[in-house]
Amino acid sequence: MTVRDLRDVLREHGDAAPPPNPGRHDQVRARVGRIRRRRLLATGTAVASVAAVLGVVVLPGGPDQRRDTTVEVTTPATPPVKDADPAAMPETFTAPDGTVYRRLALTSIKATGSRKATVTVPVTGKPLDVAAFCSQRARNHVSPRVSVDGRPSPDGFGCLGTRQLTPLTVPKRAGKRITVTFDTTTAGLGCSRADPKSPCKPIKEQRVPWSLAVYEWTPPTPPVVPAAPRAFPREAGGWKLAETRTGTWPGETSVTFRVRGDGRPIGLDQICTGDLARRLWFTDADTGGGSTCGVWDKGPYPMAMSVFKTTKGRTTTITLKLSMQSPAEGRPVRWSVGLFRR
Secondary structure (H helix, E strand, C coil): CCHHHHHHHHHHHCCCCCCCCCCHHHHHHHHHHHHHHHHHHHHCCCCCCEEHHHCEECEECCCCCCCCCEECCCCCCCCCCECCCCCCCCCEEECCCCCEEEEEEEEEECCCCCCEEEEEEECCCCCEEEEEECCCCCCCCCCCEEEECCEECCCCCCCCCCCEEEEECCCCCCCCEEEEEEECCEEECCEECCCCCCCCEECCCCCCCEEEEEEEEECCCCCCCCCCCCCCCCEECCEEEEEEEEEEECCCCEEEEEEECCCCCEEEEEEEECCCHHHCEEEECCCCCEEECECCCCCCCCCCCEEECCCCCCEEEEEEEEECCCCCCCCCEEEEEEEEEC
């Protein structure tokens, strides 16, 4: 597990309950899987997702692969309903920011039988999201990998006991319909060790049932601007807040800090609000490294700083570029970046 993986895992789940937590492994698995699938897609390399926190290697494919289960569902427009049950896959629901979701297809992968499910959905020009729900938590499960017309999607999900939404990118040259495939096929989960000197024991998979759907969404008019993020703490983990910059994406897509170095490191951290807050990406303009934005709704501050070196007497300039790899028209995100000093 890289430092960048760990930083993003800590950021997203820093306010979760301390161990023991029966869903913790699923949360970590889902987050690391999303990060790594995004990188693999960017390099065009098709390899397995690695959940390093658990010492589990998921290997796609295998001789036991089953044939697809194919369905096609087109639902007529119906009045939106309040999203009262986050585990359900309703025909329509309204997100907290007023965005209306309409279901285009519904399918499932059971705990036995076929490991694949395929749906065909119309391309309407509206943004698409995949919804996934798994009610039966299991530590050693395989989450569905998603592909569109055979191309892997960078985002994924874990078995967290609630419905999750991830963006679905439509290929630029797609026709009037696209084929979305969900696949839990695996050639094994590798092995794990209790400690470095222990033998590596094979991990037995615990298959779980999945409810899966594809939705199109329509943002509200006019867009709903979310509330401002919570203020950074004045001090956290030995770091003291020195400066804060705020803005709203996509109106403001970069932030720059100029710091007079004193030889000690500085840290940058970001907090966001809005339904798509976790999809906003912050990239260092110099190094190309980056991370997603933290969401701080409750609990302790989910600190996950990026640390930079400084030279005494010299000015260091740091510019972060803000971007989102999936459509987000009409759904602004409020952001806040804090600069901390030792």
